[in-house]
Amino acid sequence: MTPQQRLGDKFTGWAMMELRPERCAVRGLLDQIGDRWSILILSALASGPMRFSVLARNIPDISKRMLTHTLRSLEMDGFVHREVEPTVPPRVTYSLTAMGSSFAEPLLGLIEWAETHYDDVLDARSRAEAA
Amino acid sequence: MTPQQRLGDKFTGWAMMELRPERCAVRGLLDQIGDRWSILILSALASGPMRFSVLARNIPDISKRMLTHTLRSLEMDGFVHREVEPTVPPRVTYSLTAMGSSFAEPLLGLIEWAETHYDDVLDARSRAEAA
DNA sequence: CTGAATCCTATGCGATACTG
DNA sequence: CAGTATCGCATAGGATTCAG
Numbered sequence: 001m002t003p004q005q006r007l008g009d010k011f012t013g014w015a016m017m018e019l020r021p022e023r024c025a026v027r028g029l030l031d032q033i034g035d036r037w038s039i040l041i042l043s044a045l046a047s048g049p050m051r052f053s054v055l056a057r058n059i060p061d062i063s064k065r066m067l068t069h070t071l072r073s074l075e076m077d078g079f080v081h082r083e084v085e086p087t088v089p090p091r092v093t094y095s096l097t098a099m100g101s102s103f104a105e106p107l108l109g110l111i112e113w114a115e116t117h118y119d120d121v122l123d124a125r126s127r128a129e130a131a
Numbered sequence: 132m133t134p135q136q137r138l139g140d141k142f143t144g145w146a147m148m149e150l151r152p153e154r155c156a157v158r159g160l161l162d163q164i165g166d167r168w169s170i171l172i173l174s175a176l177a178s179g180p181m182r183f184s185v186l187a188r189n190i191p192d193i194s195k196r197m198l199t200h201t202l203r204s205l206e207m208d209g210f211v212h213r214e215v216e217p218t219v220p221p222r223v224t225y226s227l228t229a230m231g232s233s234f235a236e237p238l239l240g241l242i243e244w245a246e247t248h249y250d251d252v253l254d255a256r257s258r259a260e261a262a
Numbered sequence: 263c264t265g266a267a268t269c270c271t272a273t274g275c276g277a278t279a280c281t282g
Numbered sequence: 283c284a285g286t287a288t289c290g291c292a293t294a295g296g297a298t299t300c301a302g
Binding site for chain 4: 264269
């Protein structure tokens, strides 16, 4: 059975339970990490634990506000662990939990697909805009 | 090399080119299909070509407006093919392009991860909210 | 250094009504 | 049947300022 057929079967299964979001895990997952920064932060932390300021430096175009927000959200969802050393000034280190690091595999699949096909997407879009 | 290590290396590569979105394909990809409906529509079409009204029926909680918008967007990005039979009333059939169907594999990986781990996510979140 | 609080804007998205 | 047009709201997210 091809991946496409299996994907189709997944959807048929969801449709039978009326697509209630609680029963359709991807929808829930994307609600939580489908934002602009979660994927990037998880990728960054995949190379090892990292302090707040290092994360901010490695992702140059994120605002402090969103870095904080997204880290909190990832922490609450169990992807990220937060460790504070109570010094002055404070040091806070973020790292992937076991669950967070298990997410690396499917995420990597997505990334690799994107890297091999994204030029085609851009081509398609520019052709569509030209028309 | 573990998936986590490979993911970390990906990020390091991006960071060296300053994370410019054009050079970081996943970001671009998620900008286009990271919305609320694209994944669902692609999953639906994976089971075969489908008319507008059938899609609408299979995804009960989508508005016609967003179904149209999302389909147009997926078409422009080359994921979906749109075919009109010029009858009265019109029949419009949507199907996956070759690229669209090649996306089934990484998407399936994501879905399967979500299905096996999403309960843990919900647990983590409810524990976090209790605190 | 690591945030929290406030303000503001852009836009995703639903609801509704209309059309060929 | 398969859309388009218009309206309105909720929210994501940036900029800036304050704090421990």
